[in-house]
Amino acid sequence: MKNFTVNTKICFGEKALDRLLTLEYRKVLVIADPFVVTSGLITQVTDRLQKAGITYEVYDDVVPDPPMEKVVGGIRVALQQRPACLIAIGGGSAIDLSKSVRKFAGEIDPVFRPQLIAIPTTSGTGSEVTSFAVITDPEKGVKYPLSEESMIPDEAILDEELVKSVPATITADTGMDVMTHAFEAYVSVNNNEFSAALAEKAVEICGQFLLRSFSDSGDSHARRKMHIASCLAGLAFNSASLGLNHGMAHQLGATFHISHGRANAILLPYMIEYNSGIDMHSKSKAEYPPCVRKYCNMARILGVSNFNEITTIRALVSYVQFMNKEMNIPLSVSALGSISEEDYNSKIEFMAEMALKDGCTATNPRTPTKQEVMELYRKIW
Numbered sequence: 001m002k003n004f005t006v007n008t009k010i011c012f013g014e015k016a017l018d019r020l021l022t023l024e025y026r027k028v029l030v031i032a033d034p035f036v037v038t039s040g041l042i043t044q045v046t047d048r049l050q051k052a053g054i055t056y057e058v059y060d061d062v063v064p065d066p067p068m069e070k071v072v073g074g075i076r077v078a079l080q081q082r083p084a085c086l087i088a089i090g091g092g093s094a095i096d097l098s099k100s101v102r103k104f105a106g107e108i109d110p111v112f113r114p115q116l117i118a119i120p121t122t123s124g125t126g127s128e129v130t131s132f133a134v135i136t137d138p139e140k141g142v143k144y145p146l147s148e149e150s151m152i153p154d155e156a157i158l159d160e161e162l163v164k165s166v167p168a169t170i171t172a173d174t175g176m177d178v179m180t181h182a183f184e185a186y187v188s189v190n191n192n193e194f195s196a197a198l199a200e201k202a203v204e205i206c207g208q209f210l211l212r213s214f215s216d217s218g219d220s221h222a223r224r225k226m227h228i229a230s231c232l233a234g235l236a237f238n239s240a241s242l243g244l245n246h247g248m249a250h251q252l253g254a255t256f257h258i259s260h261g262r263a264n265a266i267l268l269p270y271m272i273e274y275n276s277g278i279d280m281h282s283k284s285k286a287e288y289p290p291c292v293r294k295y296c297n298m299a300r301i302l303g304v305s306n307f308n309e310i311t312t313i314r315a316l317v318s319y320v321q322f323m324n325k326e327m328n329i330p331l332s333v334s335a336l337g338s339i340s341e342e343d344y345n346s347k348i349e350f351m352a353e354m355a356l357k358d359g360c361t362a363t364n365p366r367t368p369t370k371q372e373v374m375e376l377y378r379k380i381w
């Protein structure tokens with residue numbers, strides 16, 4: 001038996017943040033990305049809390065790819081303050097940290113079970129509706145995706161006003177994260193009709209609006225659409241899970257501090273080739289693996305399909321590379337210019353081992369061997 005549940009109430013559209021005016025909690029803890037505090041974006045939340053007569057504290061010791069140490073700081077504050085609700089505002093890092101704070105604080109003190117409202121300020125991870133949180137161990141160089149139903153936020157507020165300040169590079173990286181979520185959920189071995197519908201819509205929006213968001217940060221319509229696409233793709237992979245692309249990207253993030261979306265973007269063309277078994281030398285076959293039909297559907301939605309599987313897959317790979325090029329995302333790890341080849345090569349075997357253990361890899365449509373994963377890491381160099 002399968003089931004599909006949306007556990008998060010989603011407020012979106014004009015003045016979505018006004019939902020905060022109607023909260024019934026008297027005391028909340030706001031966990032915020034430091035940019036949200038220094039830029040003053042946080043007043044969009046705190047002004048409304050004041051207006052609603054709600055007392056609040058702000059915890060902003062959040063860093064990208066949050067380590068356990070920062071989660072512990074948040075747990076300490078949460079257990080001291082004992083708010084009725086946590087409000088997470090920021091990118092995936094702030095939201096993942098808040099989800100982990102609620103989980104671990106509740107394990108320490110089972111009576112403490114605050115509500116969680118997630119307000120994303122990037123259009124990327126979909127963390128506002130997922131049961132996943134990614135915590136990094138910087139010493140071991142490993143990212144751990146935690147996954148548990150109880151981590152799903154109770155509410156998500158999608159307000160595009162909060163993403164207009166996102167610079168072009170982060171718009172590009174997070175936008176390609178959305179596209180990767182949709183692709184991976186769509187071809188996952190756990191895919192179903194519900195997750196597929198969400199992934200298709202997310203990809204359609206990326207095709208129409210990602211470049212518009214990238215080239216004009218003030219384009220409200222494009223920003224709103226990408227914010228919704230991020231959430232749709234989050235719902236898709238919350239149901240179907242992800243795949244090897246994320247399993248490998250997590251290791252690139254943990255080992256070389258490549259941003260999450262950028263690591264996914266560099267890997268995605270190679271992953272489509274690997275999963276479909278179609279590269280530039282392939283010849284037509286009578287039969288293809290089932291994911292080929294799915295990739296061809298995505299190609300159709302993006303307007304790059306034709307009647308032959310091989311030419312369609314090649315067009316899809318080129319399309320993803322085109323998107324990366326248009327948004328100045330390097331096509332290889334070496335082109336990032338920040339990592340030495342020797343250092344990279346010395347980490348390939350460890351990264352491959354960790355990628356195989358990563359929870360996302362289990363639902364990849366093709367079961368990879370360690371040698372294949374090492375080869376993929378070499379290809380993206």
Ligand SMILES: NC(=O)c1ccc[n+]([C@@H]2O[C@H](COP(=O)([O-])OP(=O)(O)OC[C@H]3O[C@@H](n4cnc5c(N)ncnc54)[C@H](O)[C@@H]3O)[C@@H](O)[C@H]2O)c1
Pocket residue numbers: 033034035036063064065066090091092093094096121122124125126127130131132133134162163164165166167170174177260261
């Ligand atoms: N929980 C999930 O389901 C899930 C899914 C995918 C990725 N992740 C994780 O989420 C993290 C990545 O999240 P992310 O891509 O949103 O980036 P992020 O949260 O790490 O933020 C990236 C940068 O953007 C800045 N920023 C955030 N909002 C901004 C705004 N409105 N204007 C200007 N700058 C802004 C932040 O200060 C930060 O410097 C990684 O740790 C990744 O592993 C989680």
Ligand SMILES: [Fe+2]
Pocket residue numbers: 125177181246260264
């Ligand atoms: Fe992701």
